[in-house]
Amino acid sequence: MNTLVTALIVVVGVPAAVCGYIIATEWVIRGFASTTKTKLRPWLWVLPAFLFLGVFLIYPTIRTFINSLFDRTGEFVGLQNYADLFGSGGFWQVLANNALWLVFFTGVVVVLGLVIAVLADRVRYESLAKAVIFIPMAISFVAAGVIWSFMYNINPDIGTLNAGLTAVGLEPQAWIQEWPRNTFMLIVVGIWMWVGFAMVILSAGLKGISTELLEAARMDGATELQVFFRIILPLLAPTIAVVATTVVITALKTFDIIYVMTGGLFNTSVIGFEFYREQFTNRDPGAAAAVAIILLLAIVPIMLINIRRFQAQEAIR
């Protein structure tokens, strides 16, 4: 019975309540003058979003920032937590790992996602080809950890990669014990999981490009490469920017792969894992908060690039 009520709420109620809100807003402002309406309306449309964001993300972030100014005895220490982080040799190692993630994870995920989206768009088995790339996204991190410990296991009787090496007469390798190779091996796991993400979104963007435009270019004798670089790529640029921004942020906050595969050992730790370690292992909420705030500051340049992009988009429409 209880489940039935919940199911009813789930299937009918939730969409109705949400749609009902936006219809109600128009009804609420119906009496106002047209210019007042225009001023009021956008706020009503973004209000639900900011209510949610305020409660679940903005308020916690403010709390995090305040925490970052205190030590674990609860004493105000100003920026000392930040100074401590940058003063420790380990943190620079962590930043170096994040830099590797940023460059290689982002680069490969975006480029490979684009290549697959464009190629799959041209074959009849598009859905299946995309599904194969997408499956890793649907696998939980724990299961992905199980798979990749099979792949990287040092014992050639268990580890797929080492079985391959010994089959061609090479020595088995300890894939995740030597830096920086281990970070690259972990980045490979990340790439395996995230290319599907880039592919799906770029594919959605690709479907918005009109067929007539492409056919016209082909009629005019453009080669496929020219069509790709002169038409598809510029038209897809905003979508690529969305994907790239999201993937950059993913690279910066990588946590699960490190947590499942190495626990930050063998010099593989990243900022996202340091946050977890400070918060839950070392029980130092101040230091953890400082790590989270550093993460937030690290994306400011990317955000600035995005602002420029919006202004450009609006200027031409």
Added chain:
Amino acid sequence: MTAVNGMAGRTPERSDVAGRIVRALNRWPVHLTLLIISLIWFLPTVALLVSSFRPPSEVLTNGWWNAFTLPFQFTLENYENVLGQNRMGGSFINSLLITIPAVLIPIMIAAFAAFAFAWMDFPGRNILFILVVGLLVIPLQSALIPVLQLITGVGLTGSFLAIWLAHAGFGLPFGIFLLRNFIGALPKEMFESAYIDGASPVTAFFRLVLPLSVPAIASMAIFQFMWVWNDLLVALIILSGGGPSVQPITVTIAGLVQSTGQGWHLLTAAAFISMALPLVVFFSLQRFFVRGILGGSVKG
């Protein structure tokens, strides 16, 4: 692997076989590249799939490829073991009850906000929008303690409502970011002519924006569905105190493995059981990834 071959082999069955073969040959680099990438991507999944049908003693002591050497030792034991958990059925339903609203709510709310950010003028909207995107980087773990305190404060812990709202909140930044980009690319003339015809923004939103953004909405739905479906941490925190009657499938699966790690081979079977539904969602939303919703009207 067999699946990929099957797909490729299906192509020439339609009309004009000879012409198709010629065209297919011209495009062999496309097929070859896709085939190679697919094979690489599929290998780890195949390893997991094969392992899920092997007895534990085999999985633990030798590689998955040995499954194909005689004597064959395949078993359904792992699947029986996972499905035999007495809470499996109930937790599967719970996962559905958690996931569906946790996908629908942020999609609608993100679409409202994205529409406003893209097509309405208000002071500070770029700054506000960037703020939204910046929130993407907040580590979930850092938000959970304050959020749990709030939820406890209003007496919602352990309820589905609390976890719907939490997942909606955590999923919004990505949703708004993605949808604003797509909605912002819709042609301006379309809105102008709709407003001239006397349509309100609400009508324009439901009649024009939503139908035309279907591929983007479908993408967002796919990812939000998977993130919520595979979530373990938020469920353990936000549903705390709700007891087994509200636990999602991820919590039940986590209970398969002993603290010393014995039983992890069951995760192979569990992975495929829990992956089934997200894949169904992926395939069924694929049909929204169609060309030409916009006709020829998109400009750069």
Added chain:
Amino acid sequence: MSKFRLMAPFMVLMLVLAACGNGDDPGNGGDGDGDLTGETVSVVVVWGGAELESFQAMVAPWEEETGATVEIESTRDIDAVLQTRVEGGTPPDIAGLPGPGVMAQFARDGALQELPQSVKDVLAEQYDAGWEVAGTVDDQLVGVFIKTALKGLIWYNPAQFEAAGYSVPEDWDGMTALVDQMAADGTTPWGIGLESGAATGWPGTDWVEDFVLRQSGPDVYDAWVAGEQAWSSPEIRAAFEAFTLWASDEEYVDGGPSTVLGTNFGNGGDCMFDDPPGCYLHHQASFMGGEGGFFETNFPDVAVSGETYDFFVMPGIDFDGVTSAGDLFGMFNDTPAAQSLMAYLVTAEAQQIWVERGGALSANKDVSPDAYPDETGSRSAEALTGAETVRFDASDLMPAEMGAAFLEAIVDAVQNPGDLDSILADLDAVQQSAYGQ
């Protein structure tokens, strides 16, 4: 759209109703030890699989007797879940704690409740005094051990021993002579596996702890646990050196250091079952043996207790003693039902249920050695209760930050045994900050 308009108020109502439906507060209400019917106790544990089933079997008689329900949630990410829930204001009534070190931290934060007299009574009657001491922080009893394990066992394969003409050593000199003999005969003596995901290295901490206790004695061990013995001191350094002498040398350990670090601890002794054997000896806790232990799971037809696998307790060096570990429970909400459950769990009646199902030792003196289903269980229980000096796993006793640094040091030391100076200096630095909280 008119449909939406009609539905909206209805839906809001539904949401409000759903919200209110969850407002009732479980736990409070029972008076004293009286009627607990309908009460619930929420328990968060790290156990899964067979362990979880054993625990469920253990609480079932209590549920039947009291009419109360135990709601069990299982997570291996216990640090994050417990801390977040405690700070968020929704701790479980009872939870498994990662170790005594974390227990002390929770107790000092005021999160753990003092256990009632009913629990203390059972402990006083049925346990050695040491167990109550181990669960006490600042004169308050806050933790009890639901099950224990004996650490520092040396596993070997009797069939392979016989074939090679080796015999079980009587003392430490015999032990080192045996190891050297094996190396001289051309087989690496040890099989070691330190890989354990995020906890990689922990079997190495057990090695070092066993050396500290046996080389330098319980006083040094206790000072070390308390943060009063420097890691760079000769005593602790000697223990690290004794460990890496074997664990970092491919003459002594199967596959050499990279295999040691890359092999899961559950597979660390697999080489004893190779033909010819890749190793003869494996150092690990009591959970390796018995039904459901790693040997019989990995080699279902080959591993037979007493025939192809057996153990002896690691001999004393300058001191005698054994190390143990255990699963601690603490109480976060002081409800009558939670009190009643805690008092029940430590009784011999409850303890016996898990013991009979295998995989656990009980610290309760009233649990008969006959209750253990296998040789591994009964003999390790005997060794644990018969030992003069028992010390708890040091890395679990230390503050979590120290324990994590210890793991990292084990990994570093196995990879680069020559860097021991700087590794121990780093540990000294962590010791300075970790104990200061």
